[in-house]
Amino acid sequence: MTPGRAALTGQAEDYLKVIYEIERDGEAAATTAIAERLHIAPASVSGMVRRLARQGLVVVERYRGVRLTPKGRRVALQMIRRHRVLESYLVTRLGYGWDGVHDEAERLEHAASPDLIDRMAAALGDPTVDPHGAPIPRADGTVDDARLPVLNDLAVGEQGRVARMSDRDPALLRYLGELGIRPGVTLRLVDRAPFDGPLTVAVGRARHVIGVTVATRVYIRDDRR
Amino acid sequence: MTPGRAALTGQAEDYLKVIYEIERDGEAAATTAIAERLHIAPASVSGMVRRLARQGLVVVERYRGVRLTPKGRRVALQMIRRHRVLESYLVTRLGYGWDGVHDEAERLEHAASPDLIDRMAAALGDPTVDPHGAPIPRADGTVDDARLPVLNDLAVGEQGRVARMSDRDPALLRYLGELGIRPGVTLRLVDRAPFDGPLTVAVGRARHVIGVTVATRVYIRDDRR
DNA sequence: AATACAAGTTAGTACGTACTAACATTATTG
DNA sequence: CAATAATGTTAGTACGTACTAACTTGTATT
Numbered sequence: 001m002t003p004g005r006a007a008l009t010g011q012a013e014d015y016l017k018v019i020y021e022i023e024r025d026g027e028a029a030a031t032t033a034i035a036e037r038l039h040i041a042p043a044s045v046s047g048m049v050r051r052l053a054r055q056g057l058v059v060v061e062r063y064r065g066v067r068l069t070p071k072g073r074r075v076a077l078q079m080i081r082r083h084r085v086l087e088s089y090l091v092t093r094l095g096y097g098w099d100g101v102h103d104e105a106e107r108l109e110h111a112a113s114p115d116l117i118d119r120m121a122a123a124l125g126d127p128t129v130d131p132h133g134a135p136i137p138r139a140d141g142t143v144d145d146a147r148l149p150v151l152n153d154l155a156v157g158e159q160g161r162v163a164r165m166s167d168r169d170p171a172l173l174r175y176l177g178e179l180g181i182r183p184g185v186t187l188r189l190v191d192r193a194p195f196d197g198p199l200t201v202a203v204g205r206a207r208h209v210i211g212v213t214v215a216t217r218v219y220i221r222d223d224r225r
Numbered sequence: 226m227t228p229g230r231a232a233l234t235g236q237a238e239d240y241l242k243v244i245y246e247i248e249r250d251g252e253a254a255a256t257t258a259i260a261e262r263l264h265i266a267p268a269s270v271s272g273m274v275r276r277l278a279r280q281g282l283v284v285v286e287r288y289r290g291v292r293l294t295p296k297g298r299r300v301a302l303q304m305i306r307r308h309r310v311l312e313s314y315l316v317t318r319l320g321y322g323w324d325g326v327h328d329e330a331e332r333l334e335h336a337a338s339p340d341l342i343d344r345m346a347a348a349l350g351d352p353t354v355d356p357h358g359a360p361i362p363r364a365d366g367t368v369d370d371a372r373l374p375v376l377n378d379l380a381v382g383e384q385g386r387v388a389r390m391s392d393r394d395p396a397l398l399r400y401l402g403e404l405g406i407r408p409g410v411t412l413r414l415v416d417r418a419p420f421d422g423p424l425t426v427a428v429g430r431a432r433h434v435i436g437v438t439v440a441t442r443v444y445i446r447d448d449r450r
Numbered sequence: 451a452a453t454a455c456a457a458g459t460t461a462g463t464a465c466g467t468a469c470t471a472a473c474a475t476t477a478t479t480g
Numbered sequence: 481c482a483a484t485a486a487t488g489t490t491a492g493t494a495c496g497t498a499c500t501a502a503c504t505t506g507t508a509t510t
């Protein structure tokens with residue numbers, strides 16, 4: 001079934017995870033893109049990517065980027081599952097704030113056994129999304145990971161429910177939290193200033209003016225049909 | 226306060242932990258002893274130990290062994306705290322068996338932040354011993370780690386309460402569990418066969434005959450005064 | 451198409467961690 | 481005390497992972 005069981009290093013796992021994330025929105029993962037997300041030099045990526053290819057986890061097209069093999073994708077999804085289950089558990093069982101879990105989960109995900117993750121998930125009643133609204137891959141490696149529109153895609157007057165947001169920047173999460181913007185909340189786009197200007201958003205009775213950068217990091221459920 | 230904050234590697238943490246454990250029962254930690262517990266070659270220990278010395282974590286006496294510095298001891302105790310809190314948490318909150326937690330905790334202890342450990346400990350009401358009866362170092366680095374007599378030290382006819390047992394061998398723990406020997410249980414040494422022969426032990430109404438090896442791994446509370 | 455810039459790769463280096471083989475030191479014991 | 485056994489160390493190698501500097505390839509612009 002899983003032929004190459006030569007335990008992966010934590011680093012390799014991280015690479016696969018970011019390659020998955022980059023690949024998911026479109027093209028093959030570019031060296032520089034990987035390097036940026038991991039905060040390492042592009043040259044280091046070239047080397048590591050070769051090792052991943054040797055292990056049959058990615059396919060490299062020289063000078064063109066890298067793609068996960070099915071095997072690589074399986075590992076990536078497992079890491080994402082671990083990450084999201086951990087985040088869910090830490091928030092609901094150990095009092096972590098949604099803006100502070102990311103780093104802890106990031107470290108634990110390489111050490112936690114699949115069994116532990118399954119136990120945590122079970123303890124929470126097998127949640128389908130994490131505290132940031134991101135879908136949790138199931139133990140069998142399947143996910144419902146639809147590409148969602150972002151707040152910035154709404155037309156003026158349109159409304160939508162917040163589906164999820166990036167978990168990587170605690171400051172952004174704190175900011176959104178202060179505005180009352182979290183998964184499940186309904187938003188309405190009240191106004192948009194010209195030339196990519198700030199948006200005015202209605203959150204319940206409140207009105208907030210937010211920048212475009214923020215507005216592209218909040219994903220909206222696609223149920224406005 | 227802690228001057229050398231250059232994050233330690235997980236390996237270094239493991240070394241410090243086993244050095245602490247070896248040193249605790251007596252002499253400076255010998256190279257071979259360290260190598261055995263970590264399942265690596267003695268030559269590898271020599272090298273690593275030099276690095277630890279460079280970081281001010283141990284003091285080496287060439288050809289004589291190694292001792293923790295106060296700084297090294299602080300790290301070791303923190304690792305032991307992490308390990309034991311994790312074990313306690315996994316057993317009481319996530320349904321792990323006492324014979325199966327060791328490895329999971331062993332991996333997590335390098336990834337878990339002090340904050341996480343403190344939260345877990347708090348969630349359990351700050352327990353003072355782990356599921357195997359081992360004392361949990363406090364967050365401030367203090368422990369009550371008395372040297373205890375083992376079952377094998379009892380005289381025939383004497384009795385004692387089980388204080389703790391080694392957590393490293395799942396099979397041993399399972400065996401002890403089957404005999405009903407766990408922390409808190411009262412035992413009485415009924416008989417001892419000559420020439421280091423097996424012991425007959427009374428556990429409640431039951432009688433069990435156990436080998437010396439096992440009898441030196443079960444620690445007895447020293448309250449027979 | 452020629453040039454310039456961005457993106458990617460290779461070469462050479464470093465460090466942590468492990469290994470084996472060979473050598474050195476300490477301890478034991480005849 | 482000398483010989484041997486046990487223990488410990490060094491030297492040389494390997495691999496993963498990162499770095500910088502220099503070179504190459506691909507893309508965009510004039």
